[in-house]
Amino acid sequence: MRARTTGRVLHDPKGGSFRFDAGAVCLDFAHTGGEGRYAVFESLHTPEDLAEWLAAPPLSAVLTVPATDADLGAAKSLRQAVWVVAHARADGEALPSDQVAVINAAASAPPLAPRLSDDGTSADWAAPVTVTQALSTLAREMVELLTGPLADRFRECASDNCPLVFVDSSRPGARRWCSMERCGNRSKLRTHRARRTGSA
Template sequence: MRASTTGRVLHDPKGGSFRFDAGAVCLDFAHTGGEGRYAVFETLHQPADLARWLAEPPLSAVMTVPVTAGELTAAKVLRQAVWDAAHARAARRPIPARAVATINRAAAEAPLAPELAADGTTAGWAAPVRATQALSTLAREMIELLSGPLAERIRECAGDNCPLLFVDTSRPGARRWCSMERCGNRHKLRALRARRAAEP
């Protein structure tokens, strides 16, 4: 059912990919695409795309009822609300009322129900497994995140023009980058060039 790890491989439309761990499944979900200038990152084009994303670990919610076009639309509305709420929290701004209402509305639906397998040692999700339930589970996780002790650890990447969000779960609370292999290394290279340029 659930693994203890989060994170997905993100693909840049300009080429290249990297592993990004947002530290929460709801925040991983927020990075599946977006509106406006973020539309180029869209990965949820069809209902089947949403079903595929939800079926991957750690959520591992394999749909037993096909995802509908309406559920795909609802997923994108929830995704935008999670994105807006997390960015507001990271910037220490009030969370938009519209985002709060959307998250609460999704969370009010029945969530995924865990079910112990016959062997008594493994678990999955009780059928039927619907997209609406998975969205409710993601919304409830977002509520726990925003109202819990990790709310203060929601961060936006410190890289130039990088809007990726994550929960800093490191013990010292010093994580700055979406990924060391991406923005962290870019920062190191810029700092190295700046030092060399300043040398006599």
């Protein structure tokens, strides 16, 4: 049914890609695009794009009811709410009530229902599998994060110009970067260059 790992490959419109693990599927979903200046990162252009994202691991929610334009609109509303609330928690600010209401509304719908295989060795989602159920599952995960043991582990990437947000589930709670492959290595390179310049 689902892999235990989270994370997706993000693509920069200027070129290049890297794997980013936000620590939760709902936070991975929050990074599929956005509004305003983040619109250039949009990956959910059509209902089919949404269905493809939901069907990929670790959620693996293969829809049995086709996604609609209304579903896509609801998905983008939830995505924005998760993004805004995650950043507010990472910044230690009060959560915007209007965005909390969007998350609660999505969570109030019936979620995806797991179904055990006849031999008891695997599982998938019981039909019907709809966008509304998938969004409810994502919203409920966000509620659990905000109220559970990782509630104080929301972080924004330590890079000055990277807005990616994640929940730090590492044991020491010392994660600073969206990805060592990207911002972590860039920071190391800048530090190294600064030291060389200082030595010179």
